[in-house]
Amino acid sequence: MKAKALLLLFSVCLTVSAAAQRLVTFQGKAQGTYYIVKYLGEDSTSLQPDVESIFREIDRSLSLYLPSSLINRFNKGQQVVMDDYMRTVVKKAQEVSRLTNGLFDITVKPLVDLWGFGVVRHSKGQPSAANIRKTLQLVGYRLLTVRSRYLIKKKAGVEIDCNGIAQGFTSDVVGSFLLSRGIRNFLVDVGGELVASGVNAQGQPWSVGIERPSSGKDSLQQGPMQAILRLKNRAVATSGNYRRFFDEGGTRFAHTIHPRTGQAVHNNIITVTVTAPDAITADAYDNAMILLGVDQGLAFIARNPKLQLGAYYVYKDDDGQVKEKYSPGFFATE
Structure with missing residues (x-):
């Protein structure tokens, strides 16, 4: 009973401490996309110049x-x-x-x-x-x-492209910077690749909206609903085939390229959202989850519990109906 009482007291103190801090928010553009940083802190000095310096350093390496x-x-x-x-x-x-x-x-x-x-x-x-x-x-x-x-x-002409992992990595680096400044409660979003630590100003896990289908065909084009994902000490990344594509001969070819066949993806997946312990991992696996497809992707997650991955698929069935399917525990807080 003493241990439970102490745990409850610690939880209450943590919530009060987080609520007593000020929510700091800043945003901007970097890496060809947007970024948003939110954190709870007592220092009124803006950390935005330091964060933008991190973006420039990573660009000098990976852009x-x-x-x-x-x-x-x-x-x-x-x-x-x-x-x-x-x-x-x-x-x-x-x-x-x-x-x-x-x-x-x-x-x-x-x-x-x-x-x-x-x-x-x-x-x-x-x-x-x-x-x-x-x-x-x-x-x-x-x-x-x-x-x-x-x-x-090993061969002349080989080239690398880290865009499928770099934004998640950047979110992690910014998060590590905040931790180095003594900030334990934050949410970092770089182009939709997010990492969350601790709690928000209400002492609750950070809330993140992800696209969710409503009923019927092509419902995402009519305006997606939002599923709320609550994150605490976890990261999330989303990859989709509905923004960058071209149509040819009645087939839509998306920007995700299969490295083994050389083909641009033209499967039934609209988006996949992946959760992981860090954003670099979530960002890398969301690409693989699209290529695996719904059933094989969820089976991969079940076979590899040590990776601590979760996945939420939005896809079209054989009748063109927009559906959703996700791994067990995807909406768990941590």
């Missing part, structure tokens, strides 16, 4: 839009000495590639470019089968070697 970035130097050459940002991202990417048998693969860049979804956008339509086969020879996570701090490509 494909910055000609002098480390990733562009690697793509143009044979090897680079990785900084801490690139080393962390490449290590996580290779780990996820191994566990998903190459469904997530940062060497997919030549295929992304071929389909017109890269830095230089084009709408030339579906590439020829011959061009896809040729480009596939430059794709495969095993074509990368990490030796000490060096990232080395």
